Amino acid sequence: MNENIWKKSCHVSPSMITLDMCNLEQQCRLIEEAGLEMIHVDILDGHFSPSMPLGLDTVKQIAKRTKLELEAHVMVKDPQFFVDELIEAGVSQIVFHMETCDHVDGMLNYIHSKGIRAGVALKPATPLYELEYILEKCDAVLLMLINPGFAQMKGEAQTAYSARKIHDLHEMIQSRGLDTKVILDGRISPENIRTYGMSGEANIFVAGSTCISREDQKGSLKKLKALEDEINGTQP
Numbered sequence: 535m536n537e538n539i540w541k542k543s544c545h546v547s548p549s550m551i552t553l554d555m556c557n558l559e560q561q562c563r564l565i566e567e568a569g570l571e572m573i574h575v576d577i578l579d580g581h582f583s584p585s586m587p588l589g590l591d592t593v594k595q596i597a598k599r600t601k602l603e604l605e606a607h608v609m610v611k612d613p614q615f616f617v618d619e620l621i622e623a624g625v626s627q628i629v630f631h632m633e634t635c636d637h638v639d640g641m642l643n644y645i646h647s648k649g650i651r652a653g654v655a656l657k658p659a660t661p662l663y664e665l666e667y668i669l670e671k672c673d674a675v676l677l678m679l680i681n682p683g684f685a686q687m688k689g690e691a692q693t694a695y696s697a698r699k700i701h702d703l704h705e706m707i708q709s710r711g712l713d714t715k716v717i718l719d720g721r722i723s724p725e726n727i728r729t730y731g732m733s734g735e736a737n738i739f740v741a742g743s744t745c746i747s748r749e750d751q752k753g754s755l756k757k758l759k760a761l762e763d764e765i766n767g768t769q770p
Contacts, residue, residue: 568755627651680720731765
């Protein structure tokens, strides 16, 4: 883990499952060449979310072949097994869904004990008061802006209350004097990145097909890096 990378105010983190799954090593090279420093790893079990696009062994192999920081989003019914596998893979950060974890506080402690950043993810309708007693332990909180499921509903828009939830989480973090990172995931656009990056209300933006063109991946990634640099240049 490169601690200096995590100190930056804003990161664009391309989603691994929206890339060319047959050429992931080459795809990681494109991300590195663009100057981006993270990649978002979605782990799905086919139950919590109806698809299973990415295998754990693939993640382990990619982790050996890239300098990118791997930040993992565990979208599964029973997270312990998957958390252990990701720790073995050497990811830098793991966020898991608190809706599926019986002992959220204990899981945060467990991940931290392995020297890895830990946090929780919330489905769109999960209220922020669920964070009341654990926020101080979270290095990051991921807000899903669409319902879980890779392409479950084609063209599904971000929830109408997304902006309010992002703002309220930022206020909660600020009021407690924390450095918890806010991750936004789900139909993230360059406009979302600019709006919430410039305001400082979010820090890590999961970039999928709305941001990265399959016809011009290099150009898309370079534009995202330029936007990231612009936002970081405006933050204290």
